[in-house]
Amino acid sequence: MDKYPFIRGEVPDAKQAILDMAGATVGTGEAEGSTTVFVTAEPDRLVVHYWGRGDDDQATTPTVDRWNAIERRHAQLLRIERRVESLPELPWNQRLAVTAVGNVLLVFFKRALDEDDPTGAGLYCDVFDWEPIGRRLTRRAGPPVPIWLGGPVGPGFSLWAGYHTAFERVILLVQVADLENGTMDLSTCRLRMADMSVYGGTVEPGDPGRWKIVDLEPGGFDLEATVTDEEIAILHRGSAASLYVTEATSTNREDFVGLGQDGRFEPLRLIRFDPSSVPSNLGT
Numbered sequence: 001m002d003k004y005p006f007i008r009g010e011v012p013d014a015k016q017a018i019l020d021m022a023g024a025t026v027g028t029g030e031a032e033g034s035t036t037v038f039v040t041a042e043p044d045r046l047v048v049h050y051w052g053r054g055d056d057d058q059a060t061t062p063t064v065d066r067w068n069a070i071e072r073r074h075a076q077l078l079r080i081e082r083r084v085e086s087l088p089e090l091p092w093n094q095r096l097a098v099t100a101v102g103n104v105l106l107v108f109f110k111r112a113l114d115e116d117d118p119t120g121a122g123l124y125c126d127v128f129d130w131e132p133i134g135r136r137l138t139r140r141a142g143p144p145v146p147i148w149l150g151g152p153v154g155p156g157f158s159l160w161a162g163y164h165t166a167f168e169r170v171i172l173l174v175q176v177a178d179l180e181n182g183t184m185d186l187s188t189c190r191l192r193m194a195d196m197s198v199y200g201g202t203v204e205p206g207d208p209g210r211w212k213i214v215d216l217e218p219g220g221f222d223l224e225a226t227v228t229d230e231e232i233a234i235l236h237r238g239s240a241a242s243l244y245v246t247e248a249t250s251t252n253r254e255d256f257v258g259l260g261q262d263g264r265f266e267p268l269r270l271i272r273f274d275p276s277s278v279p280s281n282l283g284t
Contacts, residue, residue, distance in 0.1 A: 052135035091121030097161035145206035150213035158223035175220030191220035
């Protein structure tokens with residue numbers, strides 16, 4: 001097994017402080033036309049790592065593939081919390097959402113982009129194009145693309161992305177809450193699905209007309225999902241839960257349960273549906 005050194009290109013001896021990691025395979029699916037990509041989240045940046053040739057490799061010179069890194073800087077995360085009360089002021093989501101559509105890589109994230117202002121976080125997407133012949137991954141020019149969420153809402157903790165091959169649609173699941181005078185109303189937290197059509201193989205997440213939006217259920221906490229040809233399956237909690245442990249050495253299974261703010265058990269909820277049967281209730 002090869003080991004990849006988690007170091008930054010501009011600071012050779014600096015190791016990464018990794019908060020989260022997600023991976024994908026971008027390309028045609030054939031070994032010679034695809035590559036492995038993984039994205040790491042750090043307190044002040046996202047880093048996309050891929051196996052291929054870097055910008056400094058000459059196309060006319062035979063080059064062995066190697067690990068390369070592309071960075072996206074953002075405002076420093078001052079602290080990491082998971083309390084619902086802190087949701088409006090937190091400029092981050094619990095994990096990255098990464099998916100690939102052919103030779104296009106999509107990285108969705110909630111961050112504040114201004115490095116001098118950690119407030120005002122939004123939901124964005126960085127788009128990368130994979131060149132299978134030159135074996136290079138290139139980020140599209142400009143800032144990250146803001147993602148339209150279907151109205152005056154703010155993104156919450158949970159985020160997930162996938163691609164439905166049969167219907168050629170990018171599936172984005174995001175927890176949202178209503179915005180009132182710039183403040184998120186936590187009582188309105190819910191799971192929203194946005195799916196983007198891929199016309200003729202073109203991937204343009206910045207075009208609001210490509211997205212169809214539908215609210216699924218209240219909640220959206222502890223989100224996980226999977227997409228197959230036949231269905232979309234989504235697992236989440238209806239309200240926030242935490243792990244309660246009476247003692248560090250406890251072996252009582254009941255001590256390790258999801259408890260809501262009022263002390264009630266918060267079970268996981270399963271949503272399953274045919275992706276072709278979901279209408280849009282919020283327009284396009």
